[in-house]
Amino acid sequence: MKVLMIAPACDGEDVGEAWVAAQWATLIAERHELTLLTTYKRGHTPMSRQLPGARVIEWQEPAGVGRFERFNSLLQPGYLPFFIRARRWIRRHRAEERFDVAHQPVPVAMRYPSPATGSGIPLIIGPVGGSLDSPPAFAEEEGATPWWQRLRRLDSWRIEHDRLLRATYESAALVLGVAEYVPEFVSGLRVRRFEIMSETAVHDIPAPVDRAGRSGPVRLLYVGRIVRTKGLRDVIRALAELRDVEVRLDVVGDGNDRAACERLAAEVGVADRVAFHGKLPRAAVDDYYREADVFVFPSYREPGGNVALEAMSFGLPVIVCRRGGPGANVTDACAVRLEATSPAQLAADCATALRRLVGDPELRLRMGSAGREHVASTHLWSQRAARMTAYYREVAAAGA
Template structure:
């Protein structure tokens, strides 16, 4: 088939949104000829990482909004709101280019890939050909606002505005048309799939967007493992990510203090605006000597930390994805997480400890219980870590994700 993909953010060798875009493009091109609408700034960002000779089925088409692109990319509008407005308007520019390309190539299917935001419409359904929307996310949330009660008013206001945006998006007529007319809408999590249904999708499905390149997954799986295993020896859990309130590190520190296992330690890789508060929290709870804040570290140091860790503690409250989780799983680390968002989808009880989050106190108590179980049973840690590696290699690699998407392309083609 001839496919038209919209990937505002797309670049080989990148993580997050551009990585999702590129992995989708690369996998689709194994079976189809693919044209890719991409924000023009990525032509320079890619540099020499894209080799047309290695990917003869991939044709990039660069789309920009003149003048406005300079204002948002390093200009006075280089902020979240500026980029959101640019992205929304870029979809209209992409539609104009899509119509020109469709008149020339007669595509069989159109697919919106990135950004993976459920709240901003694509207009590719207006081409009159089968259209796939997603996977998209953004509707994930904590059970209620009390999980942020200990943080300042700015944090609580930001979260309230984010949830208001999710609700208001349901009234966007362009978004409703996009979702209703899609042959298939995909949510990255159960929460986002249900939000797509609320917007008007008759048949939303769940498919995580993130995956690891196969070579990277195999390299992580081959890392040597040197965690302490003896009774009462220092046992280190990792957290990897930005230090934001919704990442739930405050819950991790409180659970560590409540666990009553003094040989359990937490190493935090990453930085962010809540670092000062979290360091003070560890001091107040008398666990400062067991919580190491390492800041942002090079990839090589992060890999060394992984080899010496016994598990990943990742109590995020509304992650749509969670690369840290699937990377840890690939490396054979059991994961302790909440049954929310992407991590709650990636991890099951065979490969970690998944905690229901109803209230902050209950969540901390159950996290502490999981930490005690983790600390007290080396055999269980090893078993669940091995299962985590197997689950990642069998489910969360780029080639597996490509096969899953290919099945959906085939199903849509059969129906149309």
């Protein structure tokens, strides 16, 4: 099939959405005739050199766009010039060549219209997510959230009033969403077809880790950016309720809430049981997965949560929140899913879940084994690509 992929950020040497888009591009290029519309960062290897087997149409990212990483990843100021260039390219070439399907896998957030809208090419959007609001009770502790992150609140208004954005979703042949909340978010639109698919996956299952017979403190692990919404404060508060339990928490990652979490650990008297390791290379992160006994990641505003899939692939039971991607990507056999209504409730429920898992080594092993099996059967990139190929064929057969 001839596939037109639209990915404003696509870079297998980067992280986040750019890395995710590169996985899609690489896998689809192995199966179909791919034309990729994208940009590349200054100083990075262009995708045309990373993916020589595909036709890559790329533009250099505008100067200054990537200076502030988190600001750029949220607001994507480079999207408008990319949109204009990509739309012009599609209009200029649609008369001389035919594409069976167009697919725009990124941005994941549901606030960006597609340049393929109205092109006559059957369009697949997603998997999309984001745009989750925080539960109101968490708002006070998010007071230090940068102003650009608070602009997420405009997403609901835009999906209702932005004509081009509405047209993108209403004209798409298929919208893929990361979890059940996505169709609720676009419920005011006439979406033609909706399916659920996580926006990320793992490439393979690591060798099994033998955790039977371990002694000493039960090793808890958190991996991810340290921002309020990802729930590390709630884990630390949970530890304060487990003073009679022998545990240790390793925190891998960094972010603007780290200092607050370090202060909180000292205030509640668990600083001696929490180790902050900062951002680490991939190989070092994998070592922490192997050394851990329980993975705890109660992020309450998470569209994907690939770290939970990684943890399960290493045979770890996981503790996640029910809302968003992590809760959608697991089963009760391999995960404890928590509600998130208030910081006090989340910390208390996290403590209950931890006490149960810490006190039952056999349960940890059973859940860890179930997690490995679940990832192997459901969350491999090869399975994502096969499923996407099936969608391509269905959409192309149905027409624009």
